[in-house]
Amino acid sequence: MAVITMREALNQALREELLRDENVFLMGEEVAAYQGAYKVTKGLLDEFGDKRVIDTPITELGFAGLGVGAAMAGLRPIVEFMTFNFSILATDQIINSAAKMLYMSGGQFKVPIVFRGPGGSAFQVSSQHSQALESWFAYFPGLKVVMPSTPADAKGLLKSSIRDDDPVVFIEQERMYGNKGEVPDDKDFTIPLGVADIKREGHDATIVARSLMVPVALKAADELEKQGVSCEVIDPRTIRPLDINTILNSVRKTNRVVIAEESHPFCGVGAEISAEITERAFDYLDAPIKRVSGADVPMPYAKNLEDLAIPTVNQIVAAVREVSYLD
Amino acid sequence: MATQVFMPKLSPTMEEGQISRWLKKEGDKVAMGEPLAEIDTDKATMEMQALSSGVLRKIVINEGESAPLGAMIAVIGEPDEDISQMLSSTGSQAAKPAAQPAPQAPAQTETASTEKVKPRADGNGREAPTAVSAPASGRLIVSPLAARMAAEAGIDLRGLSGTGPGGRIIKRDIEAALEHTQQATTPAPREGGYQLRAVEGTGIKSGAASPYRDEPASEIRRTIAKRLVTSLGPVPHFFLTIEIEMDRAVEMRKNINTLDPDLKISINDIIIKVAAAALMKHPQVNASYQDRSVRFYSQADIGVAVAIEEGLITPVVRAANQKSLSEIAAEVRELAERARNRKLRPEEYTGATFSISNLGMFGIDEFTAVINPPEGAILAVGAVSPKPVVRDEQVVVRQMMRVTMSCDHRVIDGATGAKFLQTFKKLLENPLYLIV
Numbered sequence: 001m002a003v004i005t006m007r008e009a010l011n012q013a014l015r016e017e018l019l020r021d022e023n024v025f026l027m028g029e030e031v032a033a034y035q036g037a038y039k040v041t042k043g044l045l046d047e048f049g050d051k052r053v054i055d056t057p058i059t060e061l062g063f064a065g066l067g068v069g070a071a072m073a074g075l076r077p078i079v080e081f082m083t084f085n086f087s088i089l090a091t092d093q094i095i096n097s098a099a100k101m102l103y104m105s106g107g108q109f110k111v112p113i114v115f116r117g118p119g120g121s122a123f124q125v126s127s128q129h130s131q132a133l134e135s136w137f138a139y140f141p142g143l144k145v146v147m148p149s150t151p152a153d154a155k156g157l158l159k160s161s162i163r164d165d166d167p168v169v170f171i172e173q174e175r176m177y178g179n180k181g182e183v184p185d186d187k188d189f190t191i192p193l194g195v196a197d198i199k200r201e202g203h204d205a206t207i208v209a210r211s212l213m214v215p216v217a218l219k220a221a222d223e224l225e226k227q228g229v230s231c232e233v234i235d236p237r238t239i240r241p242l243d244i245n246t247i248l249n250s251v252r253k254t255n256r257v258v259i260a261e262e263s264h265p266f267c268g269v270g271a272e273i274s275a276e277i278t279e280r281a282f283d284y285l286d287a288p289i290k291r292v293s294g295a296d297v298p299m300p301y302a303k304n305l306e307d308l309a310i311p312t313v314n315q316i317v318a319a320v321r322e323v324s325y326l327d
Numbered sequence: 328m329a330t331q332v333f334m335p336k337l338s339p340t341m342e343e344g345q346i347s348r349w350l351k352k353e354g355d356k357v358a359m360g361e362p363l364a365e366i367d368t369d370k371a372t373m374e375m376q377a378l379s380s381g382v383l384r385k386i387v388i389n390e391g392e393s394a395p396l397g398a399m400i401a402v403i404g405e406p407d408e409d410i411s412q413m414l415s416s417t418g419s420q421a422a423k424p425a426a427q428p429a430p431q432a433p434a435q436t437e438t439a440s441t442e443k444v445k446p447r448a449d450g451n452g453r454e455a456p457t458a459v460s461a462p463a464s465g466r467l468i469v470s471p472l473a474a475r476m477a478a479e480a481g482i483d484l485r486g487l488s489g490t491g492p493g494g495r496i497i498k499r500d501i502e503a504a505l506e507h508t509q510q511a512t513t514p515a516p517r518e519g520g521y522q523l524r525a526v527e528g529t530g531i532k533s534g535a536a537s538p539y540r541d542e543p544a545s546e547i548r549r550t551i552a553k554r555l556v557t558s559l560g561p562v563p564h565f566f567l568t569i570e571i572e573m574d575r576a577v578e579m580r581k582n583i584n585t586l587d588p589d590l591k592i593s594i595n596d597i598i599i600k601v602a603a604a605a606l607m608k609h610p611q612v613n614a615s616y617q618d619r620s621v622r623f624y625s626q627a628d629i630g631v632a633v634a635i636e637e638g639l640i641t642p643v644v645r646a647a648n649q650k651s652l653s654e655i656a657a658e659v660r661e662l663a664e665r666a667r668n669r670k671l672r673p674e675e676y677t678g679a680t681f682s683i684s685n686l687g688m689f690g691i692d693e694f695t696a697v698i699n700p701p702e703g704a705i706l707a708v709g710a711v712s713p714k715p716v717v718r719d720e721q722v723v724v725r726q727m728m729r730v731t732m733s734c735d736h737r738v739i740d741g742a743t744g745a746k747f748l749q750t751f752k753k754l755l756e757n758p759l760y761l762i763v
Contacts, residue, residue, distance in 0.1 A: 255472050255498060286472040286498040287491075325491050325499070 001182040009151035009183045010040045010172065013158035014078065016187050018048050021076060024162060027054040027063055028080030028117070037082045038118060038177055064090035064115070068097045071113040071167075078162060084119035084171055085129050091136070098167035099142030112165045116158070118174035120212055120262055121310055127298035130306075132263035134210075137169040138240040138272075144168045144193055145239040149214035151181040153237055156191030164193060173212045196243035198250070202230035205320045206250040206257045208273055210236055213260040213311060220260075220316035227317075229324055239269055247273065248281050255286040256323040260316050265293035287323040292316050329404025329413055330379045334394045335494070337366060337373040338673045339485045344368050345393040346400065351383045357403055360490055364400075370640070370676065371669045378494055382406045385414060469496040476501040481536030482508075486673030508535060508645075508674065536645065536678040537624040544621050552616060552737035563736040566695050569748045572756050573711045573726040579758045583652070595631075595685050596656040598708055601754045603627035603647035604761060606681055609747040613680050615701040616737040622701075630679030630699065631659055633666045640666050641699060643679045652761075687711060693729040703738045707731045 004012075017024050030037050032045040032055040045053045056063040060081065067077040081087045087094065094115060101111045121130045138145045144166055148154035154172065161168040183189075199214060200221050209217035214235045221231035232250045236242055251257055257277060259270040270291045277289055295309035321327050334344050347365040351357055363377045381403045388400040402410050467484055469477075473496045477484050482504050489496035544552070556563055576597050583592050606613040606627040615622045627648040630641035642662035644655055665671050681703070684696040687710035696707035707730065714727040730751070734744045754760045 282471045283475040284472050286470045325497060 001184055003180050004151055004183050005177065006148070006151045006154050006172070006179050006181070007038065007040055007177040009155040009181075010158055011042055011044075012183070013155045013162070014041065014044060015047065017078075017159055017162040018044065018052060020187075021162075023074065024076045024078065025052045025054065025070075026078045026080065027056050027067065029056055029058055029082045029086075031055060031080050036080070038174070040172075040177070041080070060086050060089035061093055064093035065097065067113050067115075068093055068101070068111055068167075071098075071111040072101065072109045076112045076162060078114045078116060081115065081117035083122070083129060083174065084117050084133050085131060087115065087117070087133065087169075090115075094137070094143070094167070094169070095140055099140045101142075102166070103142060110165045111167045114158070114161045114164075114168045114170050116161075116170035117172065118177070119171040120173045120175070121294070121299060121306075122174040124301060124303060124306060126301040130299040132211075132261070132294065134169075134171055134239050135263060135268045135272075138269060142167065143240065146170045146193060146237065147211040147239060148172065148237060149176070149199075149209075149211050149235050151179065152183045153191060153197065153235075155183050156189055157193065157237060160190045160193050163190070168193070171211070175212060179215070191237070193238045194241040194243055195238070196234055196236045196246035198232060198246065199235050200231065200233040202232035202254070204230045204254055204256070205324055206232045206234060206247070206254045207260060207316065207320065208234050208236065208247055208257065208270075209260040210239065210269070212262050216311065216313055217260050217316055219313045220320065223313060223317050224320055227321075227326075229320060229326070231320060236273075242273070242276070244273075244276050244280070247277065251277055251281045252284045255284055256320075257285070257289045258292060258316060258319040258323060259289065260292045260311055260319075262294045262310055264296050265291055266296060268293060287325065290319045290323050292319045329381070329384065329402055329408050329410045331399045331413060332363065332377070332401040332403060334366070334388075334396050334398045334400050335375055335488050336396050336485060337375070337488070338368045338370045339483065339677060340370070341368040341396065343393050343395045346388050346390050347372050348390055349386060350374075353383055353386055355383050357381060357383050367669075370673065371671050373672070376488055376490065377403060378488075378490065379403050384408070384410050387414070467496065468493055470498065473497050473501050477504075480505055481538065481678065483536075483674050483677055486677075504674070505535070507672075536643075536674075537626040537628045537680050539622045539624040541617060541620040541622050544616070544619055548621065548737070549619070551740075556737070562698050562700055564695075564698060564733045565736050565741065565744075566731050566733055567741070567744045567748055568693065568729060568731040569752055571728050571730065571752050572716070573728045576755055576758050577711065577726050590653050590656060591660070592652055592656045593659075594687070594711060595683070595708070596652055596659060597758065598685070598706075598755070599629050599631065599644060599647055599655050599659070599683060600650075600652050600761060601751060601758070602681065602683060602706060603629055603650075604754055605747055605751040607648050608750050609743070611743045612704055612734075612739055612747045614703045614738045615680070616703065616735060617701065621738055624680040626680070628678060628680045630676075630682035630702070631662070632682065632684040632696075633663045635667050635669070640671065640676050641679060641682055642666050642671055642676050682706070683708060687728070693731060695731050696733050698733050698735055700735075703735045704744070705733050707733065 031041045032050060032053045035042040064079055067079040070077045098111045098113055101109045120132045134145055134147060137143050146157050146161055146168055148157050158170060161170050200218055207217045217233045221233050224231050232254060234247055234250055259273055261268060261270045270293055274289045292311045292315050299309055300306050345367040347367045349364050350362050357363060357377045357380060359377055359380045361377050362374045364375050365372055366375050383401060384404045385402040388394045394400050402413055404410050469484055482501060484496055487496050487500050487504055489500055491497040580592050580594060580597060583590060610623050613624050613627055626646040629644045629647045631644060632639055632641050644658055647655055679702055682699055682705040684705060685708040686694055687708055691709050693709045694707050696705045698705050709729045711726050711728040713724050715722050716725045732744055732748060
């Protein structure tokens with residue numbers, strides 16, 4: 001297995017799917033000539049030409065709508081948002097068209113489209129360009145929401161998302177594009193949607209973490225191991241459909257849960273996971289479920305304040321110690 | 328931060344407790360979970376554990392003094408922390424400093440102090456939970472997991488003190504209690520004859536209270552229950568007496584004790600064993616009326632009445648149906664000894680499924696006992712004494728004993744009780760049945 005960056009893994013997935021199926025095409029701002037604002041689409045224009053890799057004007061609502069129409073007509077578009085902050089402009093097409101078309105047409109129109117791009121906190125780009133929007137999209141029936149945390153997951157999940165017949169919101173983490181990891185070379189390597197991954201096994205406490213928080217949770221688990229607490233780290237990978245059973249099985253074993261997320265706490269995905277656990281595994285809990293979330297404020301620009309707004313290893317360690325009644 | 332120590336609820340019926348002994352002095356270091364004091368409840372002397380760590384700053388209730396449930400009895404804090412506020416805020420008005428500043432000043436002091444104790448908000452803008460030392464209301468605080476574990480093991484939560492925040496009973500408290508009961512009794516379950524196997528699949532240890540199943544009370548059962556309580560108090564008793572020839576049981580006891588004098592088997596031990604076996608044959612008697620259902624227990628947890636200085640208490644021999652005579656004898660001796668020293672834990676004297684009261688040693692020939700609800704019956708055992716009886720039309724002398732069973736008519740009918748006593752008599756007159 002080759003060790004590559006998440007950026008390269010995503011690029012491989014796009015290239016392999018463009019090669020595999022001529023109905024797949026890619027469009028977005030700067031994806032072609034500039035090779036992507038984050039270079040995820042590097043080399044694709046040269047290889048596939050300007051009918052398959054298309055630069056769009058700065059009109060998120062417009063090209064998202066184009067994508068939905070193309071998908072309804074039988075193509076398999078991949079729409080890149082330069083960042084998910086700009087997807088806010090396209091939400092009418094994503095939510096009211098893509099998510100609901102299959103239902104409203106009585107099953108006549110499927111919409112096999114992928115909306116992808118970086119999301120979550122970036123480095124000092126302030127409130128409007130540094131936010132986690134997954135709970136918005138996960139809220140709507142009809143959308144699938146995917147958030148990889150490793151290069152291998154990114155590649156396998158993006159390929160499955162492109163092959164999926166439903167609209168998929170695929171959120172990459174802006175800070176993680178340079179993260180390296182082993183990725184299988186097999187061009188048919190895929191990871192099914194809706195299957196969580198146990199990133200680390202343990203028996204004293206369960207940490208549910210996604211995207212940027214997975215490596216942070218793993219570091220917290222290392223630190224807790226030294227303190228005699230064995231943590232299981234579960235990465236749902238797909239937010240919707242959520243693989244709640246893997247989480248519940250872990251909770252039944254450990255009896256305590258910490259949910260780590262960089263998003264705001266209120267009405268967040270962590271709140272949903274917490275509710276699901278309480279409804280289905282109440283009798284297995286020995287402590288209240290604890291969330292470690294991003295600060296409930298717009299992302300500050302100042303570096304010191306930005307650091308305070310994003311959950312840290314120490315916060316997760318403290319939360320696990322709290323639910324384990326160790327302090 | 329300093330925390331108050333409250334009088335905990337240490338027995339199901341406790342309303343106040345008396346400090347028997349402080350195990351720490353003011354100024355001593357205390358770790359969470361360490362024994363802090365011995366407290367006399369209405370039933371027993373119990374150890375109380377510290378729920379927080381620090382230094383025992385102040386003893387509020389001294390040895391020999393009593394306090395109601397939830398009253399502050401001590402303060403644990405940092406060595407140099409100011410705890411005067413904590414002491415005065417819960418104390419009476421008179422305990423506050425006498426010198427009051429100008430009228431305007433107290434309001435300001437109030438604001439300042441409120442500010443100081445206000446819980447810190449965490450990064451998410453939620454308020455941090457306030458630290459409370461113990462459930463002051465006397466209400467049980469227990470984690471869902473601990474509640475389920477206790478229910479499955481038949482542990483009475485009211486007898487436990489929690490080590491979680493605010494006195495919450497958590498998994499490790501149940502595990503500690505389970506370990507405790509397991510150490511107290513390590514029976515070797517036996518099979519065959521009148522002894523039932525432990526219920527399969529439940530993983531119940533016979534040190535724990537009996538598992539049971541509830542069956543909805545039938546209409547006729549409910550009517551019987553309703554009508555009979557209007558006649559004779561809340562538990563409608565009726566009494567069945569039977570006379571039992573004890574020669575073989577007496578001889579068996581003598582032979583066993585000759586074989587191994589250390590065993591010290593008593594007639595009462597044999598009666599417990601026989602009653603447990605008979606209960607397995609007659610589950611209707613090993614039952615309890617539960618308002619809208621009848622609860623059938625799957626093991627015989629036998630309460631044995633023990634007279635103590637202040638009255639009486641009935642320690643429970645768990646799963647007597649699974650225990651050998653020697654185990655029962657040893658356990659009864661040990662429980663009775665601790666009962667007399669008031670060292671029984673609540674789970675050791677509650678939750679029997681059937682009771683036995685024996686006044687034979689006082690020369691009582693026959694008496695009736697009062698049922699200990701929610702048990703369905705109690706057996707009053709009289710003295711074993713030689714009596715002339717007719718056998719094969721000849722008057723001969725036999726060792727006779729009379730027992731009277733008080734039955735709760737809501738669960739046990741006359742014929743049901745009579746059949747139980749027939750079995751009881753048959754087994755006791757021919758104790759060899761116990762080993763077949």
